[in-house]
Amino acid sequence: MTLMMLHNLLPLLIVAFGIVLSLLLIAWHRSQKIILIFTLLIFACALLASISLPININESVQVTALLKVDGYGNFAVILVLLASMAVSLLSSKWLTNSLEVHDEYFVLIQLVVLGAGILVMSDHFAALFLGFELLSIALVGLVGYGKNCQFSVESSFKYLILSASASSFMLLGIAFIYSQTGSLSFAPANIDSDYGLFYQAGMLLFLVGIAFKLSLAPFHFWTPDVYQGSPVPITLLLASVSKVAMFIVLMKYWFSQSYIFSEHNGGEKMLLIISLLAITSMLVGNALALKQQNIKRLLAYSSIAHIGYLLIVLLIVSPQSIELAWQGALFYLSAYVLATISIFTALVLTQAKNDSAMMQIKDWQGLFWQHRSLALLIIVAVLSLAGIPLTMGFIGKFYLLNIAVQAQQWWLIGALIIGSGIGLFYYLNIIFIVFHTGQETNSNSKEHILPLPALKFMQKLTVITLIFLGVFWGVLPDTLSELFAVK
Amino acid sequence: MMMLSPLQLMFYLAALLAIIASLKVISGKNSVHSLLYLVVSLLAVAVCFYLMGAPFAAGLEVIVYAGAILVLFVFAIMMFGLGQDETLYTPKIASLSIWIGPSCIAIILLAQLVFVIDSSELQEKLTVNIISAKQVGALLYGPYLLAVEIASFLLLAGLIAGYHFAKPDGQDDHLRLHQPSNEKGE
Numbered sequence: 001m002t003l004m005m006l007h008n009l010l011p012l013l014i015v016a017f018g019i020v021l022s023l024l025l026i027a028w029h030r031s032q033k034i035i036l037i038f039t040l041l042i043f044a045c046a047l048l049a050s051i052s053l054p055i056n057i058n059e060s061v062q063v064t065a066l067l068k069v070d071g072y073g074n075f076a077v078i079l080v081l082l083a084s085m086a087v088s089l090l091s092s093k094w095l096t097n098s099l100e101v102h103d104e105y106f107v108l109i110q111l112v113v114l115g116a117g118i119l120v121m122s123d124h125f126a127a128l129f130l131g132f133e134l135l136s137i138a139l140v141g142l143v144g145y146g147k148n149c150q151f152s153v154e155s156s157f158k159y160l161i162l163s164a165s166a167s168s169f170m171l172l173g174i175a176f177i178y179s180q181t182g183s184l185s186f187a188p189a190n191i192d193s194d195y196g197l198f199y200q201a202g203m204l205l206f207l208v209g210i211a212f213k214l215s216l217a218p219f220h221f222w223t224p225d226v227y228q229g230s231p232v233p234i235t236l237l238l239a240s241v242s243k244v245a246m247f248i249v250l251m252k253y254w255f256s257q258s259y260i261f262s263e264h265n266g267g268e269k270m271l272l273i274i275s276l277l278a279i280t281s282m283l284v285g286n287a288l289a290l291k292q293q294n295i296k297r298l299l300a301y302s303s304i305a306h307i308g309y310l311l312i313v314l315l316i317v318s319p320q321s322i323e324l325a326w327q328g329a330l331f332y333l334s335a336y337v338l339a340t341i342s343i344f345t346a347l348v349l350t351q352a353k354n355d356s357a358m359m360q361i362k363d364w365q366g367l368f369w370q371h372r373s374l375a376l377l378i379i380v381a382v383l384s385l386a387g388i389p390l391t392m393g394f395i396g397k398f399y400l401l402n403i404a405v406q407a408q409q410w411w412l413i414g415a416l417i418i419g420s421g422i423g424l425f426y427y428l429n430i431i432f433i434v435f436h437t438g439q440e441t442n443s444n445s446k447e448h449i450l451p452l453p454a455l456k457f458m459q460k461l462t463v464i465t466l467i468f469l470g471v472f473w474g475v476l477p478d479t480l481s482e483l484f485a486v487k
Numbered sequence: 488m489m490m491l492s493p494l495q496l497m498f499y500l501a502a503l504l505a506i507i508a509s510l511k512v513i514s515g516k517n518s519v520h521s522l523l524y525l526v527v528s529l530l531a532v533a534v535c536f537y538l539m540g541a542p543f544a545a546g547l548e549v550i551v552y553a554g555a556i557l558v559l560f561v562f563a564i565m566m567f568g569l570g571q572d573e574t575l576y577t578p579k580i581a582s583l584s585i586w587i588g589p590s591c592i593a594i595i596l597l598a599q600l601v602f603v604i605d606s607s608e609l610q611e612k613l614t615v616n617i618i619s620a621k622q623v624g625a626l627l628y629g630p631y632l633l634a635v636e637i638a639s640f641l642l643l644a645g646l647i648a649g650y651h652f653a654k655p656d657g658q659d660d661h662l663r664l665h666q667p668s669n670e671k672g673e
Contacts (some may be wrong), residue, residue, distance in 0.1 A: 016640065066633050102648050111644040130637040134644055141648025225533055 001248045008061045008069040011050040011077050012117045018042030019110045022103070030101045032092070039088050039106040043113070047081045050074055065185060068123035072484050075484050076120040076248040079330075079337055083240035084113045086341045089462070091233040102106050105145060110179045111138035112237060115247035120252075125174045125184040128249060132170070132213070135242060136163040142237065144231040150358075154231025162212060162222045170209025176202025186256040203270060207277075214307045215300075217280035224288075227300035232351065232359075235296055236344040239303050240337045251329060254314050271292075274314050275412055281308025282419035289426050295347060295359045298426060299340070302385060306336055312400045312416070317407050324406075328399030329475070330484050333375060335384055335392035340471070342381035342466045346374050349459060367434045373453070373463045375434050380470040385426035387420055391474040395481075399446055494609055497599055498538045504592050505531035512587065518564050522557065523589040527596075529553045534596050538603065540613050543620050 006013070018039070025038055027316070053074055060070035088109060114206045115134030122128040140163070144156025178184055180199040208219065215223040227235050285305030292298040310332055313325040347359060350367065366376035384393035404413045455463065473480045491499070510527035515521040529552045536545035603609050627635055 016636070019640065019643070065630050065631055104651055107647055108644065108651075111640060111647070114640060115644075126634050127637070130634060130641060134637065134641045137641060137648060138644040141644070143649055144652065147652070370637065 004156050005063040006062065006345040008053060009063050009067065009121075010053070011046040011074075012114065012121070014046040014049055015042060015110060015114045015117060017105060018046075019114065019214065022110060023464045026107070030103055032095060032101050032103065035103045035106045036088060036092050036336055039110060040085060042110065043081050043085045043088070046113075047078060047085075050077045052079070062123065062314060063121075064402050066124045066127040067118070067121045071484065072330065073120045073248065073252070075330055076244055076333075077117050078335060079244055080113060080116045080241050081118070083244070083337050083341060084109060084237065086238045086345070087241075090345060091231075091347065093348055094231055094233055096456060100120035102145075105142070107142050108145075109136045109237070112142070112241060116241050120248040122249060123252070123256075125178070125186075125187050127367065128253075128468045129167070129171065129174065131245075131249075132209075135245060136167065136213075137233075139163075139238065139242065142234045143226060145234065149229075150230070151225070152231075155226045156443070158222050158229075159226045166209045166212030166219075169205050169212070171206025173202045173207075173209060176201075176205065178485050186253050200269065203252070203274070207273070207416045210246055210250050211277060214243060214250070215304050216277045216311070217284045218277075220281070220284065220304045223304060224297040224300040227296045228294060232296075232344060232348050234341060235299075239299065239340050243303065243307060244333050244337060247307065247329070247333065251314065251326070271315055273319075274311055275409060277310035278308050278315075279415040281305060281311070281424075282415045286419045286422040290422065292426070293360050293362070295364075296362055297341065298361065302423065302426075305341075306385070307425060309397070309400055309416055310336075310418070312409065312412055313406050314455050315409055316403060321403065321406055323359075324399075325403055327481060328396070328403050329483055331392075331481055332396035332401055334480060335396040335473075337357050337391060338466070338470055339381040339384040342377050342470060343385075344379070345462065345466060349374060349455065349463070361430060361433055364430070366437050369437065373455070373460060373467070377463050377467050378434055379431055380474075382427050384470055384474065386424055390471075392470060392477065392480075393474075393476070395477040417484050430441060493606075494603075494612060497603060497609075498535060501531050501534040502530065503598065504595060505535065508589070508592055512627050522560055522564065523561060526557055527589045527592045529557070530593065531596055534600060537600070538613070540616060541618055543618060543623060572638060604659060613629070 022035060022038060022042075025035060053069070060068050062068050072322050088106065091105065091109070095105065112135055115131050115136075115138060118127055118131030119135065122131055136159075140156055140160045144152045145160050146152050174184070176198050180195040180202065212219045227238065230238065281357065282305050285301050285303070287310055289301035289305070292301060309330060313329045313332075316322065316325050350361060350364065352373075367378070380391065383392035387393040387397040397416070400416065401413065404416065505528050508531060510526060511519045511524040511584045515524065529548060533545040533548035533553070536542075536548060603613070
């Protein structure tokens with residue numbers, strides 16, 4: 001451990017140190033406000049540390065055998081930290097509904113962030129597995145956090161058992177890979193040698209483990225139930241932090257296996273499997289979202305489709321396009337995370353009833369005529385998710401199309417277009433409902449239009465900032481994309 | 488077909504026993520029976536480790552899993568398993584059949600172990616490159632130091648999540664009793 005390694009690891013070290021300090025803080029004084037501010041402070045310090053890292057986007061620093069800090073991973077850490085700051089802020093509103101002091105909640109959020117940070121920086125299967133488990137275990141605690149809420153125990157047990165089985169599949173896969181390559185590091189020692197069937201089986205099992213966490217199509221069954229059953233801020237955590245971390249680590253592993261560009265070891269088969277996963281996720285996710293009335297279930301299905309689109313970046317055929325793939329993926333992920341944060345902020349602020357599992361789309365009926373800013377936030381976020389021009393989502397999709405055309409994956413382009421077309425239906429439906437005044441509907445819709453309390457100054461400021469960011473980066477995407485462009 | 492050396496034969500036999508015992512764990516209806524098979528399965532895995540020339544891992548397997556964690560399991564089952572749904576499937580009389588299966592497997596494993604230890608030829612093969620506890624420790628506190636640290640955070644996460652789920656529900660009511668005016672929602 002040299003000083004430079006420690007410096008590069010600083011964001012993670014700050015978060016880890018913050019966890020220990022939070023435990024001391026809880027022992028000293030239990031107060032929800034203090035622990036919330038402390039958590040935000042820790043995340044802000046880590047954010048500063050990772051922004052100020054003197055690291056170029058395309059160079060990397062190996063920190064022991066386990067971790068490798070590079071610009072892409074560092075950008076992902078920034079994304080993770082921003083999303084978890086949003087989660088902490090939103091949690092404060094949700095947690096005031098009950099009387100207890102919820103300080104372990106914030107410690108668990110910090111542990112999730114630490115796990116995600118380790119995942120995006122890992123360069124070794126041991127670090128990957130430990131980060132994966134840290135993320136999962138802390139999330140299990142958070143998913144079932146509201147013990148008295150409906151579905152919370154069900155969803156947390158579903159998540160616990162399925163993520164345990166996913167990690168056992170992944171471990172078996174890692175063991176197979178290790179038995180052939182003799183190294184747990186991501187970059188194989190000897191690329192050209194023929195590793196045989198066990199290596200491919202290992203890769204497949206490893207992919208299954210990751211696909212469970214990313215909820216790709218054949219492994220997506222837990223997603224809607226868990227999304228619905230967990231508290232709203234935790235759903236945001238699942239949808240943003242966990243997805244970003246898992247996808248970045250998948251990309252890191254995938255691009256370090258340069259065999260996918262060669263004839264050896266069945267690289268073609270792997271590409272075929274990935275494209276099948278992508279196509280089924282796009283179609284299944286969008287098709288199942290069509291009839292959803294519950295907002296959280298709809299977002300769950302739409303996230304399946306979005307990760308399906310994103311898988312396109314893995315299907316490049318030449319090492320030259322790795323940089324473009326990274327840029328596309330990071331831009332798409334930023335767009336996705338910003339849109340998800342916006343829509344969940346709106347969800348928390350409009351949540352009149354205590355029971356978050358039951359939020360229906362029609363609860364947003366006529367929101368535009370009550371709260372202009374909230375409705376605008378929803379509209380910008382939904383348009384960005386749908387990929388309408390002048391939003392970030394459109395630029396992200398454009399990157400993906402560009403990559404797919406370069407790789408000549410026509411089937412995937414077809415599925416992307418069909419999927420986006422189906423997606424427009426339910427995304428635009430949300431916007432119609434937001435504008436709908438509900439005059440012609442019968443009287444029982446009256447109870448849905450509860451007068452919402454006016455927004456506080458801070459809430460209003462957050463909403464306006466989110467709208468501004470969504471529009472700004474949609475119109476001027478260069479300001480964001482040059483952050484991770486190779487200089 | 489290639490011929491297996493005696494050591495390989497022993498290894499595959501132990502591995503087969505581990506698989507059989509694990510299948511019995513998940514197919515049994517009685518939790519205590521499953522637990523017995525689980526112990527045997529872990530012991531078989533320990534023998535596998537030993538036959539691969541890793542006596543340290545074998546020792547850890549026995550001490551940590553078969554020893555400590557299984558004791559925790561027994562405690563948990565004894566505390567929770569007293570309901571009607573658990574006792575429904577228990578055999579009426581504590582006959583031989585409860586322990587005859589696990590003990591058969593355990594005896595075969597013991598015979599294997601005795602045979603391997605007794606045979607000087609096999610011992611010679613096994614002791615060529617033994618990974619000692621010291622080497623493992625040096626690796627854990629050298630290049631893999633961060634892994635140890637991350638693992639400690641993993642345990643912390645498990646502890647906090649487990650604490651939250653096990654926390655009695657009554658705590659809320661207790662607070663509410665003192666500050667009834669604060670009640671919102673619900």
